[in-house]
Amino acid sequence: MFKSLNDVVFDHGAKADLYIASADSIPASNNSVDLIVTSPPYWNKRDYGVAGQIGNEATPELYIEAMLKCLREWRRVLKPAGSLFINIGDSYYKKTLLNIPGMFENAAKNEGWTCRNRIIWSKPTGMPEPAKDRLANRYEYIIHLTPQSSNYYYDTRGYCDYLGVDATPGDVWTFAPDRSMSSHLAPFPKELVKRAILLACPYAICSKCGTPVTRVEKRTAQLNLERPQAKRALALAKEKGLTQAHIEAIQSFGISDVGKATRFQNGTGRNSDHVTKLALEAKEALGGYFREFTFAKRTTVGWQGCEHESMTRGVVLDPFAGTGTTLSVALEMGRNAIGTDLKPILNDSLRQRVTLYNQ
Numbered sequence: 067m068f069k070s071l072n073d074v075v076f077d078h079g080a081k082a083d084l085y086i087a088s089a090d091s092i093p094a095s096n097n098s099v100d101l102i103v104t105s106p107p108y109w110n111k112r113d114y115g116v117a118g119q120i121g122n123e124a125t126p127e128l129y130i131e132a133m134l135k136c137l138r139e140w141r142r143v144l145k146p147a148g149s150l151f152i153n154i155g156d157s158y159y160k161k162t163l164l165n166i167p168g169m170f171e172n173a174a175k176n177e178g179w180t181c182r183n184r185i186i187w188s189k190p191t192g193m194p195e196p197a198k199d200r201l202a203n204r205y206e207y208i209i210h211l212t213p214q215s216s217n218y219y220y221d222t223r224g225y226c227d228y229l230g231v232d233a234t235p236g237d238v239w240t241f242a243p244d245r246s247m248s249s250h251l252a253p254f255p256k257e258l259v260k261r262a263i264l265l266a267c268p269y270a271i272c273s274k275c276g277t278p279v280t281r282v283e284k285r286t287a288q289l290n291l292e293r294p295q296a297k298r299a300l301a302l303a304k305e306k307g308l309t310q311a312h313i314e315a316i317q318s319f320g321i322s323d324v325g326k327a328t329r330f331q332n333g334t335g336r337n338s339d340h341v342t343k344l345a346l347e348a349k350e351a352l353g354g355y356f357r358e359f360t361f362a363k364r365t366t367v368g369w370q371g372c373e374h375e376s377m378t379r380g381v382v383l384d385p386f387a388g389t390g391t392t393l394s395v396a397l398e399m400g401r402n403a404i405g406t407d408l409k410p411i412l413n414d415s416l417r418q419r420v421t422l423y424n425q
């Protein structure tokens with residue numbers, strides 16, 4: 067067990083490789099990538115002036131077909147426990163919104179991907195739009211897809227800590243687009259990449275068996291006292307003389323009603339008769355307020371991996387790397403990165419940190 071991630075030792079620093087290559091032909095081996103964060107060209111929006119570019123297909127259906135070809139290739143390189151966060155925008159055609167993100171999401175689900183979230187990236191500011199007969203668009207979708215419906219790597223606690231909250235955060239991300247100083251027209255914000263990495267890319271992985279280093283959490287008895295219900299729950303617990311064992315019994319039953327939990331969990335061996343008795347006593351004393359203790363704060367007590375001692379860094383891929391936003395954030399967060407783009411545009415400082423391969 068590691069006390070902190072700073073205790074993990076790697077044999078080299080984080081590195082980023084960028085290939086002049088198409089997003090449907092990634093120069094990486096099968097099951098080698100932990101997380102894909104990307105934003106493809108949107109349909110019918112702009113001309114990147116390069117042969118083989120995606121986005122200029124004659125119809126939305128042909129665009130989705132081109133994206134599916136990419137998706138199959140990404141599935142090949144992504145580890146089974148990996149994730150894809152794709153920021154994909156919609157387009158108008160003959161004045162109607164086409165629902166391109168929905169078309170893509172359905173096509174992905176038909177190919178066996180699981181859609182875990184459709185995150186709304188809400189933009190408090192944006193470019194003025196010429197249309198006068200509709201509202202300006204101020205949001206985009208970031209779709210979180212996984213090859214497996216469960217058991218994918220996901221660090222909710224790390225993300226909560228980053229946002230400074232206790233309960234699972236919501237699926238609306240509000241931040242402004244970064245100002246682009248480059249000639250590239252559509253970089254996505256660093257914040258978007260950072261959140262995806264925090265949520266779904268392990269920091270360290272065993273190079274022998276592939277086990278990621280994961281957080282070891284412990285629930286405390288500390289309540290969020292900004293909630294009036296939590297204050298009342300604490301007062302009641304004190305008044306009725308509940309013990310630490312009572313609180314732990316409530317927590318072991320979780321949010322479900324204790325009466326029901328007794329029925330459902332009978333015979334599972336998960337909660338002993340003694341714990342059940344304590345939980346029922348606590349419920350009697352607290353009424354509905356017993357739930358407050360199931361929201362108690364969690365804390366990280368360390369990090370655990372496997373018994374081997376050979377660590378490698380998590381790997382983030384951006385198949386439409388553009389200005390290298392993903393690569394840059396991945397390096398800053400100690401992950402390795404791979405990018406492909408038919409026509410990347412790196413600024414001088416990033417060019418020094420990225421190895422460029424002309425396939």
Ligand SMILES: C[S@@+](CC[C@H](N)C(=O)[O-])C[C@H]1O[C@@H](n2cnc3c(N)ncnc32)[C@H](O)[C@@H]1O
Binds near residue numbers: 387
């Ligand atoms: C929306 S931009 C990505 C911007 C990127 N997220 C950033 O922060 O800079 C789309 C990129 O896809 C690239 N592109 C277009 N078709 C491609 C293809 N078939 N394979 C790889 N890259 C492609 C374009 O050159 C462009 O850089």
